Amino acid sequence: MKQYPRPLARLINEISKLPGIGNKSAQRLAFHIIDLEEEEVKKLTEALLSAKKELKYCSVCGDLTEGDPCSICSNSQRRQDVICVVESPKDVMAMERTKAFDGLYHVLHGVIAPLEGVGPEDINLKSLIKRLQENDVNEVIIATNPNIEGEATAMYIGRLLKPSGIKVTKLAHGLPVGGDLEYADEVTLLKSLEGRSSL
Amino acid sequence: MKQYPRPLARLINEISKLPGIGNKSAQRLAFHIIDLEEEEVKKLTEALLSAKKELKYCSVCGDLTEGDPCSICSNSQRRQDVICVVESPKDVMAMERTKAFDGLYHVLHGVIAPLEGVGPEDINLKSLIKRLQENDVNEVIIATNPNIEGEATAMYIGRLLKPSGIKVTKLAHGLPVGGDLEYADEVTLLKSLEGRSSL
Numbered sequence: 001m002k003q004y005p006r007p008l009a010r011l012i013n014e015i016s017k018l019p020g021i022g023n024k025s026a027q028r029l030a031f032h033i034i035d036l037e038e039e040e041v042k043k044l045t046e047a048l049l050s051a052k053k054e055l056k057y058c059s060v061c062g063d064l065t066e067g068d069p070c071s072i073c074s075n076s077q078r079r080q081d082v083i084c085v086v087e088s089p090k091d092v093m094a095m096e097r098t099k100a101f102d103g104l105y106h107v108l109h110g111v112i113a114p115l116e117g118v119g120p121e122d123i124n125l126k127s128l129i130k131r132l133q134e135n136d137v138n139e140v141i142i143a144t145n146p147n148i149e150g151e152a153t154a155m156y157i158g159r160l161l162k163p164s165g166i167k168v169t170k171l172a173h174g175l176p177v178g179g180d181l182e183y184a185d186e187v188t189l190l191k192s193l194e195g196r197s198s199l
Numbered sequence: 200m201k202q203y204p205r206p207l208a209r210l211i212n213e214i215s216k217l218p219g220i221g222n223k224s225a226q227r228l229a230f231h232i233i234d235l236e237e238e239e240v241k242k243l244t245e246a247l248l249s250a251k252k253e254l255k256y257c258s259v260c261g262d263l264t265e266g267d268p269c270s271i272c273s274n275s276q277r278r279q280d281v282i283c284v285v286e287s288p289k290d291v292m293a294m295e296r297t298k299a300f301d302g303l304y305h306v307l308h309g310v311i312a313p314l315e316g317v318g319p320e321d322i323n324l325k326s327l328i329k330r331l332q333e334n335d336v337n338e339v340i341i342a343t344n345p346n347i348e349g350e351a352t353a354m355y356i357g358r359l360l361k362p363s364g365i366k367v368t369k370l371a372h373g374l375p376v377g378g379d380l381e382y383a384d385e386v387t388l389l390k391s392l393e394g395r396s397s398l
Contacts, residue, residue, distance in 0.1 A: 004292065005265045011250035014243045019231050024382070025219065031289060032218050033247060034254055034263065041251045044213045045244040048232060051210035052240045055233055064233065066204045090226065093203065183223070 008034070060131070062107035062124045064089040072105060079103040081138040085128065085157065087111055087145055090182040095143060098190045103141075106131065111149040112156055120156060128157075132166060139167045141196060146175040158199035169196040207233070259330070261306035261323045263288040271304060278302040280337040284327065284356065286310055286344055289381040294342060297389045302340075305330065310348040311355055319355060327356075331365060340395060341369040344380045357398035368395040 008030060016026035033041060058070035082103030086092055092105050110123040142157055144150035154170045161168050172195030174188050207229060215225035232240060257269035281302030285291055291304050309322040341356055343349035353369045360367050371394030373387050
């Protein structure tokens with residue numbers, strides 16, 4: 001049987017490894033890419049490589065950044081005594097879009113999910129404890145996603161920080177339950193920030 | 200307002216230029232890529248570049264190929280007197296999967312679509328006429344997609360070839376109307392090949 005020419009088969013194979021892209025989509029994208037100008041393909045590959053090379057995680061908060069520490073951690077204009085804990089860098093962006101929070105962040109890079117074998121030691125939690133010990137923090141706002149794992153992680157962190165006496169709050173359930181923080185619109189997210197409750 | 204770090208914003212921008220990928224999907228893919236091993240990202244970019252560099256269109260039939268002429272055009276075991284006209288290289292693959300056609304192909308790279316400003320001179324049609332003049336072809340099977348543009352293109356080619364006396368057929372409407380040839384299953388496509396009718 002006729003096979004696709006090798007470079008095409010290889011490209012389809014590489015593209016179909018990406019999340020949410022099946023074989024048919026990978027084919028469609030591959031054919032699109034072959035029809036692009038070489039210049040365009042180069043721009044895409046350079047963007048891929050430079051994103052991979054130039055981006056790192058902030059050694060303080062764990063957010064994606066070019067410089068270390070990141071622009072938020074190194075901004076002395078922001079409140080240094082409130083830390084908002086989120087699951088991913090996307091969620092930092094979502095919070096920033098509300099323009100209602102001017103404290104610092106801490107990115108967990110995941111949530112506690114025992115069924116998937118992800119425990120508290122597998123997320124960026126140890127460095128949060130360290131930050132709280134070394135800095136004068138008055139409030140930790142937990143902004144994990146409003147689903148089972150997110151809520152469980154919020155509960156866990158709440159219990160973990162109880163002895164420290166630091167005020168721990170979480171976002172109000174203005175967020176649609178079962179949803180994804182990054183897809184929330186600014187107003188909903190703002191409401192949930194205003195209505196945050198003690199944990 | 201906080202922006203994504205530049206390399207990330209650039210990557211998201213490049214990815215969202217791809218067809219069928221909106222901004223949210225582009226973000227999701229970009230974050231996935233940043234989390235990949237550098238080795239993996241290199242494999243992807245190399246596949247992109249080599250597909251673009253090593254693939255060309257066959258100077259005879261217009262199919263995608265590494266060598267020129269392509270493996271089908273240069274295969275003397277195949278019937279040289281039947282040419283199947285398709286819209287895209289994907290459709291060559293679809294036809295080959297039926298294992299019921301052993302003639303040659305001609306890839307139009309598009310269809311006549313006056314509303315989009317695509318006329319007969321904008322698709323790979325002139326070289327088909329030349330092939331028919333220079334070779335002894337007994338039948339042209341038109342296998343354009345069973346939608347309005349595809350049917351119109353089939354009609355157009357049928358009328359164009361009428362004076363030549365060459366038998367022109369098109370695939371039977373076993374194909375679901377309004378569908379896409381590349382998504383047809385082998386059996387449907389086989390049936391439509393068997394039931395092809397004179398144009």
